[in-house]
Amino acid sequence: MGTASVIPFGPQHPVLPEPLHLDLVVEDEVVLEAMPQIGFVHRGLERLVRSKDYNQFLYVAERICGICAFGHSMGYAETVERLMGIEIPQRADYLRTIWHEMSRIHSHILWLGLAADAFGFESLFMHCWRLRERVLDLFEKTTGGRVIFSVCKVGGVQRDISPSQMSEILAVLDGLRDEYSQLVKTFLGDSSVYSRTAGIGAIPHKDAVELSMVGPFGRASGVNYDVRMLGHGAYGDLADFQPVLSTDCDCYARMEVRCAEVLQSIDIIAELASKIPAGDIMVPVKGNPAVDAEACNVLEQPRGECYYYAKGNGSKYLDRMRMRTPTSQNLAGMTLALKGCDLADVNMIILTIDPCVSCTER
Amino acid sequence: MGAFKLGRMTFGSLFKKPATVRYPYETKPAPPGLKGQIAIDPAKCILCGMCERGCTTGCLTVDKGSRFWEIDRYRCVQCGYCITICPKECLSMLPSYAAAAPQKTSERFEVPEKPGRDDPKARERKAVQEAQERRGDVPAAEVQPVQVPPTAAEEARLEALDGTVTLKDHQVEDLLRLMDADRAAHVRNALGDLSAPR
Numbered sequence: 120m121g122t123a124s125v126i127p128f129g130p131q132h133p134v135l136p137e138p139l140h141l142d143l144v145v146e147d148e149v150v151l152e153a154m155p156q157i158g159f160v161h162r163g164l165e166r167l168v169r170s171k172d173y174n175q176f177l178y179v180a181e182r183i184c185g186i187c188a189f190g191h192s193m194g195y196a197e198t199v200e201r202l203m204g205i206e207i208p209q210r211a212d213y214l215r216t217i218w219h220e221m222s223r224i225h226s227h228i229l230w231l232g233l234a235a236d237a238f239g240f241e242s243l244f245m246h247c248w249r250l251r252e253r254v255l256d257l258f259e260k261t262t263g264g265r266v267i268f269s270v271c272k273v274g275g276v277q278r279d280i281s282p283s284q285m286s287e288i289l290a291v292l293d294g295l296r297d298e299y300s301q302l303v304k305t306f307l308g309d310s311s312v313y314s315r316t317a318g319i320g321a322i323p324h325k326d327a328v329e330l331s332m333v334g335p336f337g338r339a340s341g342v343n344y345d346v347r348m349l350g351h352g353a354y355g356d357l358a359d360f361q362p363v364l365s366t367d368c369d370c371y372a373r374m375e376v377r378c379a380e381v382l383q384s385i386d387i388i389a390e391l392a393s394k395i396p397a398g399d400i401m402v403p404v405k406g407n408p409a410v411d412a413e414a415c416n417v418l419e420q421p422r423g424e425c426y427y428y429a430k431g432n433g434s435k436y437l438d439r440m441r442m443r444t445p446t447s448q449n450l451a452g453m454t455l456a457l458k459g460c461d462l463a464d465v466n467m468i469i470l471t472i473d474p475c476v477s478c479t480e481r
Numbered sequence: 482m483g484a485f486k487l488g489r490m491t492f493g494s495l496f497k498k499p500a501t502v503r504y505p506y507e508t509k510p511a512p513p514g515l516k517g518q519i520a521i522d523p524a525k526c527i528l529c530g531m532c533e534r535g536c537t538t539g540c541l542t543v544d545k546g547s548r549f550w551e552i553d554r555y556r557c558v559q560c561g562y563c564i565t566i567c568p569k570e571c572l573s574m575l576p577s578y579a580a581a582a583p584q585k586t587s588e589r590f591e592v593p594e595k596p597g598r599d600d601p602k603a604r605e606r607k608a609v610q611e612a613q614e615r616r617g618d619v620p621a622a623e624v625q626p627v628q629v630p631p632t633a634a635e636e637a638r639l640e641a642l643d644g645t646v647t648l649k650d651h652q653v654e655d656l657l658r659l660m661d662a663d664r665a666a667h668v669r670n671a672l673g674d675l676s677a678p679r
Contacts, residue, residue, distance in 0.1 A: 175537045178560040242491055249500045261514035263574070269560040277565065278514070298490070305486040 121147045126462070134237045134466040135420050138478035140379050141469070145462055151464075153457035155450055159334065160434060162481040165440055172435040173199050173408065174273055183442070184478040185266050186229065187420045189222045191478075192271040194418040195440070197352075198427040199273045201414035202437075208399040209353075211275035213391050216353035217288075218261075218268065219418075220384040220391075224292075225254040226421035227377045227384075228299075231306065234374060235471045238315040245307055250295055250302070257288055275401025285392050292385045296325050303378045305369075316370040320456035320468035323368055332452040334423020334445045336472045339365045339372035346419035353391055360387075370464075373471040407435045420445055444478040515576040516559040521550055521594045532572060542587070548594065548624035553587045554579040567583035632663045 132139030138159035144152040164183055168176050177199075180318035181192035191472040193215050200207060222251050232247030245399040255265045261280050262268035271280050280288070306312055322332070337344065343363035347354045354360065365372035408431025417428040423445030432438040450474045502509055511517065526548065530543040540556035541563060543549075564572045638656070 175535065175562065178537045178558070178562060182558075243487055246487070246490060252500070261513060262510045262558075263512075263514045263561075267558075269516070269562075272565070277561070301487075301490050309486045366640060437514075 123151060128409040128465060128469075132466070134233075134470055135474070136233065139469070139474055139476050141457075141465075143457070143462070143465065148462045150457050150460050150465060153454045155454060157450075157476060157480055159237065159480070160477055162399055164481045165442070167205055168437045170436070171438055174404075174435075175275065176437065176440065177271060178269060180440075181267055181269065181271070183481055186226050186474055187222065187422070187425075187475065187478060189271070190269050190418060190420045190425065191442075193219055193270070194416060194420075194425055194427045194442075195429075196273050197418070197428045198270045198416040198440075199408070199437075199468065201416060202408045202412050202429050202431055203273075203404070205274055205402060205404060207402060210279075210343070210398045211400045212352045213395045214276050214280060214400065216248050216268065217388050217391055217395075218258075220388050221254055221257065221288075223384045223421045224295075224381050225251050225258075227381045228254070229378060230421075230470075231302070231374070231382050234308075234467075234470055235312075237466050238312060239303075240309075241314065241362050243302065246298075246302055246356060246458050250298060253291055253295055257291055260284060271412045272401065274404040277401070279400050285395075289389060289392055296382065298321070299381060306378055313371065315464075315467060316374060317367075319370045319464045320460055320471065321367075321369040322452055322456050324366070326402070326455060327368070327452065328350060330451045330455065331448055332423075334364075334420070334473075335373060335376040336423065336445075336449050336452060338362055339368045339376045340368045344424070345415050346424050349417075351417075356394060357387060357390060370471045371466055377473075407431065407433060408437065409433060420478075422446060422475055422478075423448065425478075442478075442481065444475065444481075446472065446475045446479045449474075450479075495668045507602060511576040516561060517577045518554065518559065518579040519552060519557060519561075519563065520573050520575045521552075521590055522571045522573070522675070523550065523590050525569045526550055526590075526592045527569055528592055531566050531568060534565045535562055537562060548592045549589050550592055551587045551589045553585075555585045609610060635660055635663055646672060 123144050126141050126143045126145050129135055130140045140156040140159070142154040142156070144151050144154075155258075163348040164179055167179050177192055177195055180195035181188045183191050189341055192469055199205075228247050228251040232244045232251065235241075235243035235247060258268065259265050261284050262270040262278060264270075270276055270314070322330075324341040327337050327342050332340065332342055333344065341364055343362060343364060345360075348360050348362055350357075350360075357458040363376050363383060365376050368453050392412040410427075410431065411432035412431040414429050418425050418427070425445055426443040428439070453469060453472045453474075456471075457465060460468060490631075528545045528548065529545055530545070533541045533543045537560060538556045538558055540553040542551040544551070559574070561574055564574060638659075
């Protein structure tokens with residue numbers, strides 16, 4: 120019987136793309152307790168809302184995180200539109216949703232690559248990122264940016280997707296589906312991947328619900344919640360939407376959920392592209408948010424539900440802008456999953472919540 | 482469950498074109514709508530300063546007095562907000578990136594003067610002409626420059642100075658000031674209400 124000792128993990132660690140620190144209490148290579156600590160990349164972006172007007176802050180909001188960039192600009196724009204009672208054209212709603220779903224595809228494929236890197240499968244990692252590059256090229260052609268698009272605005276979107284670009288998007292995503300299916304076969308069917316992920320870091324459904332876990336992390340534990348099923352905006356026009364669920368509750372299930380969500384997003388884009396209405400892409404926005412006007416909004420980011428809250432003060436500057444990000448919800452679940460796991464599995468478990476520390480700290 | 486699931490894709494990649502390009506010997510062609518760098522058409526710019534006030538990063542400087550528009554390329558994040566708020570549509574986004582430089586400097590563009598607009602001298606000339614037309618003493622087309630004859634005091638002083646006196650610097654200045662005062666009084670009389678302080 121050994122004695123318990125504390126091993127620091129992060130903020131600089133090969134498996135972590137962002138700085139997250141954990142104090143792991145370890146005894147006999149088994150983690151007894153994990154205490155997360157964040158605060159390494161706090162930039163005070165929420166405070167900036169008082170010195171940048173509501174149009175300028177959109178460009179700050181989308182720089183909160185590099186991967187959910189479009190999601191944050193979309194979530195912020197929708198919140199301010201609710202605050203000011205602006206109805207945006209339906210086409211703008213569709214375009215936003217298409218770009219948002221493409222962001223989900225690139226985020227999930229990026230995560231799958233990182234997961235492959237975490238369990239030491241380098242060639243799988245390279246293939247994942249090669250496919251992701253095609254989605255980034257589509258972004259570059261339609262918005263002008265690869266990661267930060269600056270294409271959303273309060274009152275609509277700034278660029279339209281032409282019919283030829285739309286057919287190119289569909290063709291590229293269709294081509295992606297074939298190669299992606301081969302990758303999925305490796306993730307879900309390879310014995311070495313299975314042995315590194317199956318039965319690791321399990322969180323039972325009851326605990327997942329109690330800890331308010333969101334996103335693919337929660338859905339892998341059977342939490343039947345996805346903001347898209349509420350039918351906001353263009354999601355309401357989908358013929359059918361069912362969240363991807365799994366009941367295995369372990370790292371393998373989380374990988375399974377994300378693998379399936381990419382294919383689901385490709386289907387959503389194809390459906391929206393066939394239904395997209397013609398018309399304007401923006402409405403003129405005049406005036407400022409009213410004094411003490413409040414608005415809130417939820418959006419399904421690639422990592423889960425993100426909640427936005429905004430308050431106006433009658434001027435062009437907002438009084439308050441608050442975001443609750445999926446990672447801050449999921450950190451509690453992560454510490455539970457780490458309890459009792461093997462020290463060698465710590466990096467895999469941390470990665471399966473897809474931590475986005477930049478979003479969480481802002 | 483089995484191993485080598487990725488074998489087909491990995492071996493297939495051996496016989497395919499590389500997915501990457503050999504940068505910097507090769508570069509990918511830029512798509513037409515790429516957000517590369519901000520460009521300005523100085524001929525259209527009216528130096529209103531909307532872009533400077535709207536810029537989120539504060540990378541733009543507009544100086545109306547010295548007539549220049551300046552951009553710090555190293556602070557610009559290519560969000561394109563200035564392009565959307567420019568009232569004269571003189572800003573645009575080029576699909577090529579700004580060249581790298583050994584030092585962080587700003588790029589300055591001279592904005593040429595627009596004739597008949599924003600020109601203080603032209604505005605003054607027009608005001609004088611309009612005032613004279615209002616008084617009705619001369620038709621607008623025949624306005625002549627006001628001829629100022631030398632005053633009696635000036636002539637007397639000039640006679641006294643005729644080639645015999647050497648003046649020191651400060652005396653010359655005093656003399657010139659006196660002459661100017663006389664001339665100004667004469668112009669005031671000639672133009673009447675025109676020269677009253679505005």
